[in-house]
Amino acid sequence: MPSSRRLLVASAKGGVGKSTTALGLAAAFAERNERVLLVDFDITSRSLDMLTGASDMTVRDIADLITSDDPAADIRRICTHPFEKYPELSFIAACSPERLSELSRHSEKTEEMLLREAVVRLCGCGDYDRIICDTGGGCRIPAAVADLFDFTVIVSEQSMTSIRAAEYAASCLERAGARQMRLVVCGFDLTSVRREKRAGVIEMIDRCALPCLGVVPYDRKLQKAQDNGRLPDAGSLSAAAYSNIAARLSGEETPLFCGMGALYRRRALAL
Ligand SMILES: Nc1ncnc2c1ncn2[C@@H]1O[C@H](COP(=O)(O)OP(=O)(O)OP(=O)(O)O)[C@@H](O)[C@H]1O
Ligand SMILES: [Mg+2]
Known part of the structure; x- marks a missing residue:
């Protein structure tokens, strides 16, 4: 498997499971005792602060990273650690769209340029x-930041x-x-493949022309x-899938439905 130290999670559509996947992967890597930094770049509809239960703790965000004079030193101050179970899982919340456009006006840089700079700052932190x-x-x-990542997960x-x-x-x-x-x-549903003729995994791979990294059951x-x-x-099924x-x-x-009981036994049907 190619390097995946820096992972971007994306799709052209909303509500397909991107944030769930980013968080699920962050927890799965933390469970493997890795030091993980989860960052919310969804400026218009940020949700990871709520999904991590960190919305009350989150006082700093990605805008503080963009404006920091010494990001390598400041990054620890900007992060929160939302899960007691995973003290090595750090999180940086998205800033509001108003804050980003204000920074853009003041700096005379586009929002894309600012977010790109934020990624460069993150990548510089070892x-x-x-x-x-x-x-x-x-x-x-x-698209503004994809080339700075070594791995992109497309969610569907x-x-x-x-x-x-x-x-x-x-x-x-x-x-x-x-x-x-x-x-x-x-949100994969095996029954819908059989009863409603919704796409199975092979059809999805075929249509997207992408190799499949994993299937997260509903x-x-x-x-x-x-x-x-x-x-x-x-x-749970989703935790097993992200693991x-x-x-x-x-x-x-790791087999596609490893650790997923009935789905593992009926895996031929899912394809
Ligand atoms: N495996 C799953 N099983 C059941 N529900 C799921 C699963 N994955 C995601 N969901 C649900 O789908 C909804 C959308 O998920 P999520 O917020 O992760 O999508 P998103 O792509 O990040 O959306 P947005 O584009 O709005 O940020 C949520 O209600 C989430 O709980
Ligand atoms: Mg989201």
Whole structure:
């Protein structure tokens, strides 16, 4: 598996599981005792501060990184550590759109240039084993920074609109210089493949023309955990899926539905 120290999570469509994937991967790498930095680059509809339960703790954000005179020294001050269980999981929240446009006006740089500078500052910090950046729906921001990452995760659900958005994001980010790109299927529902003839995994790989990095099954308990700013239980389907993806990104050969009980036994149907 190619290097994935700096991971970008993207799709041209909103609501397909990007933030869930960024957070799920951050937790999975932290579980493997890696030092992880999770960053929210979704300026218009940031959500990771809420999904991590850090919205009350978050007093600094990405704007503080952009304006810092000494980012290497300041980065620890800007981060929060939302999970007691994972003290080595650091988080930087997105700033508000108003704050970013204000910085843009003052500096006479575009918002894309400012966010690019933020990524360069993050990359210059050697304190982390993985840096994982979430983005919002659309390709404007991901395309401005994609070449600075060594790995891009394109997220899609099984719906045709989501698959088309993943396909579009992949071609757009390839043109923008993204290096390695892989597909992560989110909210996968095996029954819908059989009963409603929704896309199976092979069809999604085919349509997006991307190798598949992992499949995250639909997990009812995940939404409840997110509503309370908690991570899903370690034994849940989604936690198993993100743990498998982290293992694959670490070079381990892990079967697609490893640790997922019934889905593992019925895996032939999912394809
Ligand atoms: N594996 C899953 N099982 C069940 N629900 C899921 C799964 N993955 C994501 N979801 C749900 O889908 C919704 C959208 O997820 P998420 O916020 O991660 O998407 P997003 O692509 O980041 O959206 P946005 O573009 O608005 O930032 C959330 O309610 C989340 O709980
Ligand atoms: Mg999101």
